[in-house]
Amino acid sequence: MPSRRRRSEVTTDPRANGTAIRTVMRHAADQGARLVHFGEGALTGYVGPAKQYYSGWRIDWAPVTDELHATMALAGELGVWVVVGGNHRLSGDHRPHNSLWVINDRGELADRYDKRFLSHAEINGFYTPGDHVCTFEVDGFRFGCLLCIEVNFPELWLEQQQLGVDCLLFSTYSEDPIFEVIARGHAAANGFWVSIAVPAQCAPAGPSAVIGPHGTVLKHARSEGPEVFCVDLDRTDPALDIALNKARPWRETARTGHIYARRSVSDPRSTDRTSI
Numbered sequence: 001m002p003s004r005r006r007r008s009e010v011t012t013d014p015r016a017n018g019t020a021i022r023t024v025m026r027h028a029a030d031q032g033a034r035l036v037h038f039g040e041g042a043l044t045g046y047v048g049p050a051k052q053y054y055s056g057w058r059i060d061w062a063p064v065t066d067e068l069h070a071t072m073a074l075a076g077e078l079g080v081w082v083v084v085g086g087n088h089r090l091s092g093d094h095r096p097h098n099s100l101w102v103i104n105d106r107g108e109l110a111d112r113y114d115k116r117f118l119s120h121a122e123i124n125g126f127y128t129p130g131d132h133v134c135t136f137e138v139d140g141f142r143f144g145c146l147l148c149i150e151v152n153f154p155e156l157w158l159e160q161q162q163l164g165v166d167c168l169l170f171s172t173y174s175e176d177p178i179f180e181v182i183a184r185g186h187a188a189a190n191g192f193w194v195s196i197a198v199p200a201q202c203a204p205a206g207p208s209a210v211i212g213p214h215g216t217v218l219k220h221a222r223s224e225g226p227e228v229f230c231v232d233l234d235r236t237d238p239a240l241d242i243a244l245n246k247a248r249p250w251r252e253t254a255r256t257g258h259i260y261a262r263r264s265v266s267d268p269r270s271t272d273r274t275s276i
Helices: 014-030 051-057 061-078 120-125 148-152 154-162 178-190 238-256
Strands: 002-007 035-037 081-088 097-103 109-114 135-138 141-147 167-171 193-197 209-211 217-220 227-232
Touching (some): 014 061, 141 148, 178 193
Parallel strands (some): 002 035, 141 167, 167 193
Antiparallel strands (some): 193 209
8 A cells, every 4th residue: 555654844834834735745646645644743833842832822723724624625636645743723721632633535534633642741731632542444454643752652552453553653743763763663563564754854863764564664764854755555565474464463362361371280380489
């Protein structure tokens, strides 16, 4: 399945961001992509490097709405799925969610993932936490979504594996190079692809990448400047046979405990753990 990964500059101007996003979508569609994955805050901007701009959440939400609608319309026109990050407005004085909008190839909002595990700064000053998991299917592949510091919570990644996810879309606005290392471990431990999408300004520390179910990086973006690249999710790749067809199903069987229960014995030399 061809999918497109986007790394571009993210600003605090939704109009500039929306224009850049739709330019990438057109290029991606021209090259046969079925899903286009963008980073954290790609449409609205992210509070991390722009706290003064977002102080008190005095944001003009009109351009955010306009750019999201324009992005949805183009997704329907091009027939591509789009997963794009942004701030989702709540009612009244409630702080927004830090979200990923999932737009289907008919130009409809299919779902939205709201970041559940927020950083100290996010939960105390900027965002409302989400409360749900998000998965969706495109052309026989199941995708899931996580955001930024959620890379540090293995239970969220195992949850995705238990839901049958084939590819985890991980969007971040981080300059922490360890994120890729951790994501590679999650990919290998759970036997799924991981797409990492970061903005170009964070790329010198850790560029966008696609990781295979064996934990190996299949493709890196450049470490400088914007770039768009495409990776096929290929279940028939011989290099992925062990990860997809042996390791992942074996671990699922092992977690049930049945294979171990059948081999358990009643033996005093087993229960006495101080004997020699």
